[in-house]
Amino acid sequence: MDGIYFKEVEKAQLILKEDSSKIKNNDRCQTILEILNTLDQTGTSFLRIGIQSIFIILGNRYNKEILQKVTQLVSEGVPNITLQINSQILESTTFYEDFAKQFSHQKQLKLSFYKSLLNTPTITEKEILLYDNVHRLGVPFSLELEVHPNTINVLENVIKDIINKKIFELVISPVKGIRWIDEQKNLFSVPEYSQLYKYIQTIKKQRQSRLKYYFRHGILPKIFLLQHPCNAYVCSGAYCHAGKRGFPQKIVINTVGDVYPESDLLGKRYKFGNIFESNFSQILYSYKNSRAYSEFIVLSRYVFENLVINCPFSIIPFTDLLIQKSREMSYV
Amino acid sequence: MFDFIYFMLTNECNLHCRFCYADSGELSFNELDTYQIKDFLEKYSRYGGQAIQFTGGEIFLREDIMDIISHARKCNLDTYIITNGTLLTKENINFLKKNNVHVTIGIDGPAWLHDKMRGKEGTYTDILRAIIYFQKLDFPYHVQTLMFYNYLDHQLSWLLDFCKKYHPGSVRLAPISPQGRGKQYPDSHFSFNQLQQIYEASISLSRKLHYHPIIYRNVITKEEMRYFYPNFREFLKPWVLPSGALLPFLSFNTSWQIGTVGSFPELNKKSQQILKNFNTVCKVSFLEASKKDFFCLFDIIQKNAKLYSPQRRTCYE
Numbered sequence: 001m002d003g004i005y006f007k008e009v010e011k012a013q014l015i016l017k018e019d020s021s022k023i024k025n026n027d028r029c030q031t032i033l034e035i036l037n038t039l040d041q042t043g044t045s046f047l048r049i050g051i052q053s054i055f056i057i058l059g060n061r062y063n064k065e066i067l068q069k070v071t072q073l074v075s076e077g078v079p080n081i082t083l084q085i086n087s088q089i090l091e092s093t094t095f096y097e098d099f100a101k102q103f104s105h106q107k108q109l110k111l112s113f114y115k116s117l118l119n120t121p122t123i124t125e126k127e128i129l130l131y132d133n134v135h136r137l138g139v140p141f142s143l144e145l146e147v148h149p150n151t152i153n154v155l156e157n158v159i160k161d162i163i164n165k166k167i168f169e170l171v172i173s174p175v176k177g178i179r180w181i182d183e184q185k186n187l188f189s190v191p192e193y194s195q196l197y198k199y200i201q202t203i204k205k206q207r208q209s210r211l212k213y214y215f216r217h218g219i220l221p222k223i224f225l226l227q228h229p230c231n232a233y234v235c236s237g238a239y240c241h242a243g244k245r246g247f248p249q250k251i252v253i254n255t256v257g258d259v260y261p262e263s264d265l266l267g268k269r270y271k272f273g274n275i276f277e278s279n280f281s282q283i284l285y286s287y288k289n290s291r292a293y294s295e296f297i298v299l300s301r302y303v304f305e306n307l308v309i310n311c312p313f314s315i316i317p318f319t320d321l322l323i324q325k326s327r328e329m330s331y332v
Numbered sequence: 333m334f335d336f337i338y339f340m341l342t343n344e345c346n347l348h349c350r351f352c353y354a355d356s357g358e359l360s361f362n363e364l365d366t367y368q369i370k371d372f373l374e375k376y377s378r379y380g381g382q383a384i385q386f387t388g389g390e391i392f393l394r395e396d397i398m399d400i401i402s403h404a405r406k407c408n409l410d411t412y413i414i415t416n417g418t419l420l421t422k423e424n425i426n427f428l429k430k431n432n433v434h435v436t437i438g439i440d441g442p443a444w445l446h447d448k449m450r451g452k453e454g455t456y457t458d459i460l461r462a463i464i465y466f467q468k469l470d471f472p473y474h475v476q477t478l479m480f481y482n483y484l485d486h487q488l489s490w491l492l493d494f495c496k497k498y499h500p501g502s503v504r505l506a507p508i509s510p511q512g513r514g515k516q517y518p519d520s521h522f523s524f525n526q527l528q529q530i531y532e533a534s535i536s537l538s539r540k541l542h543y544h545p546i547i548y549r550n551v552i553t554k555e556e557m558r559y560f561y562p563n564f565r566e567f568l569k570p571w572v573l574p575s576g577a578l579l580p581f582l583s584f585n586t587s588w589q590i591g592t593v594g595s596f597p598e599l600n601k602k603s604q605q606i607l608k609n610f611n612t613v614c615k616v617s618f619l620e621a622s623k624k625d626f627f628c629l630f631d632i633i634q635k636n637a638k639l640y641s642p643q644r645r646t647c648y649e
Contacts, residue, residue: 229543305535
């Protein structure tokens with residue numbers, strides 16, 4: 001679609017994330033570490049259970065133990081690990097130094113710098129320096145820009161600043177998250193997603209460069225969902241030409257260890273289980289016979305049939321629609 | 333200026349469909365020639381046009397149709413055509429495939445029903461012959477089925493078998509429009525409440541076919557309205573009539589005309605007032621639709637457009 005890519009995965013991806021609205025900053029890394037340790041202690045082999053990539057959302061806090069744990073995952077052969085950090089991390093920590101020691105030229109590992117345009121709508125000199133340094137390390141990285149309906153106007157200037165600055169991947173990340181959903185006003189509507197897409201297309205055409213543009217996970221071209229409805233979990237394995245069996249492509253473990261399909265914002269009724277209460281592998285294996293699975297399939301099917309097929313726009317925030325609909329349903 | 337446009341290439345048709353929205357049949361004396369159309373395509377592309385849908389009448393009755401389509405493709409326009417399928421030969425299907433044209437064929441039901449509605453025996457067989465050739469070439473085609481209230485069950489069971497056997501890329505279920513010759517058969521029309529049956533049919537068919545092909549519908553639900561439609565104006569695309577008249581939506585009342593293909597992209601002097609009144613039609617329709625559980629956008633706009641005078645200066649707002 002005109003050179004703008006969509007972040008999707010062919011095989012299951014595990015997302016470890018914190019829920020910043022529920023925990024204090026100091027707890028955050030400890031919890032991610034706890035999650036990784038718990039998975040480790042229960043003998044979870046990511047490759048054996050079919051997880052091909054792990055996306056760790058670290059925010060602006062980290063410690064050396066986490067990096068060591070990630071090193072271990074890399075050595076175990078997990079093909080893709082992305083560590084998402086706030087790009088302001090350099091100002092307060094020795095992250096870069098530690099990272100350089102551990103991960104120089106580790107091709108399985110990728111960094112994703114997360115930047116919200118809400119508070120700092122420009123790219124600072126320090127950030128540019130960070131990108132240069134990480135580029136020198138040989139670690140692939142991307143810049144994920146959190147865009148809000150009222151920060152779209154600064155997007156063009158930011159892109160202008162980063163073009164030719166060693167960044168090859170730019171992920172456009174329309175804001176989402178529990179606090180935004182509750183406030184509603186700062187969320188993109190479905191028509192606004194399409195406007196944003198067109199806007200980025202225009203910028204891309206105007207500014208020819210090697211920069212690759214992506215949309216964040218869960219935002220997909222409508223035609224992709226329609227031609228491959230297994231991505232919307234409505235096509236049963238019995239009829240799927242690719243033999244997909246409706247297992248979630250994204251599995252999210254939040255701070256308290258709850259495991260969800262697609263997004264941890266879906267609500268408790270869609271929860272697979274909790275990794276602190278039972279073995280992660282077992283949670284996954286028993287999921288297809290669970291009530292949460294049936295509920296999730298009902299939700300996905302509802303969204304696909306009622307909102308995706310006849311959507312007049314070519315870009316669909318599928319995960320966001322699942323979240324919104326699940327919350328509406330829970331009110332009922 | 334516009335990114336998508338519907339272009340009625342001719343009023344001439346080799347069939348006499350009972351429900352034809354355009355009341356097609358005879359060739360009009362004032363239809364555009366090849367040069368005028370090609371000139372418009374160039375201007376349209378230059379001023380931001382992205383895609384065009386050629387419709388009629390039956391477009392394959394125009395001898396220059398290949399030339400027009402080739403030119404649209406040369407102008408980098410995504411090209412869509414809608415045809416009754418009876419004049420599709422191997423030669424022009426090959427041509428359409430080569431030019432990456434999106435082809436929609438109108439089929440309304442099993443042979444007895446389709447031929448009855450289209451006013452000519454044997455049309456269903458002609459279409460099937462073309463469809464088999466599409467399949468042989470592995471060239472995706474799409475189907476539009478006009479839904480008749482009094483034949484709905486026949487149509488749905490036929491569609492299920494048809495899709496399983498002939499694998500169209502997509503099927504669009506469209507309630508017949510109460511305009512043109514469609515006005516004459518009130519029994520076949522769906523009321524607002526009855527439109528729910530098309531909605532339910534689309535979901536039921538989708539499930540039975542395991543979501544392949546895609547079953548679209550020209551029926552919008554209250555929920556879709558809430559999620560996707562902040563207004564109607566941006567969803568209504570302009571139409572060009574066979575005479576070259578440019579209108580902001582599908583209407584055969586030329587007092588809604590805002591320009592011509594010849595003068596494009598300039599709009600006529602009265603166009604500002606017409607567009608203003610059209611906006612009012614869209615707003616009124618939006619308010620009406622927001623109270624309905626199901627509605628058909630084109631029909632609700634058509635209905636309200638009749639209530640307003642396009643050029644009257646009185647501000648309805």
